[in-house]
Amino acid sequence: MSIVRRSSVFDPFSVDLWTDPFDTFRSIIPAVSGNSEAAAFANACMDWKETPEAHVFKADLPGVKKEEVKVEVEDDNVLVVSGERTKEKEDRNDKWHRVERSSGKFVRRFRLPENAKVEEVKAGLENGVLTVTVPKAEVKKPEAKAIEISG
Numbered sequence: 001m002s003i004v005r006r007s008s009v010f011d012p013f014s015v016d017l018w019t020d021p022f023d024t025f026r027s028i029i030p031a032v033s034g035n036s037e038a039a040a041f042a043n044a045c046m047d048w049k050e051t052p053e054a055h056v057f058k059a060d061l062p063g064v065k066k067e068e069v070k071v072e073v074e075d076d077n078v079l080v081v082s083g084e085r086t087k088e089k090e091d092r093n094d095k096w097h098r099v100e101r102s103s104g105k106f107v108r109r110f111r112l113p114e115n116a117k118v119e120e121v122k123a124g125l126e127n128g129v130l131t132v133t134v135p136k137a138e139v140k141k142p143e144a145k146a147i148e149i150s151g
Helices: 023-033 036-042
Strands: 046-050 054-060 069-074 078-085 104-111 122-126 129-135
Touching: 046 104, 054 078, 069 129, 078 129
Parallel strands: none
Antiparallel strands: 046 054, 054 129, 069 078, 078 104, 122 129
């Protein structure tokens, strides 16, 4: 058992300073708009990493079926990930205490760099994680030609 002492002195380590600064904003969106689609859009967070071979996009989409997600390339260089998380059916006898999971439509767009091979994009959904892989074209380094200096 440990004893925790409380003090009126501010302790910066007692506050979680590493939380998402937009959490408050995200929680306000449904209240302001009255639309759960806005909340779903705000929560469609994605990661984008670049490896030597490809650009890899990942999104956590728990409870979303692959039939509810669409991955497209628009205008030859814009990756579009969209879909819809369906709302759970409500029973009139149920009493909800808290609803935090969002439902509704979401969409994310990413402008791909010139070296993206958009014809070879692959996507997979496994264990609630969508992974989109966009292979990169090999960039040929310009060859330097030595010029002989006369004189």
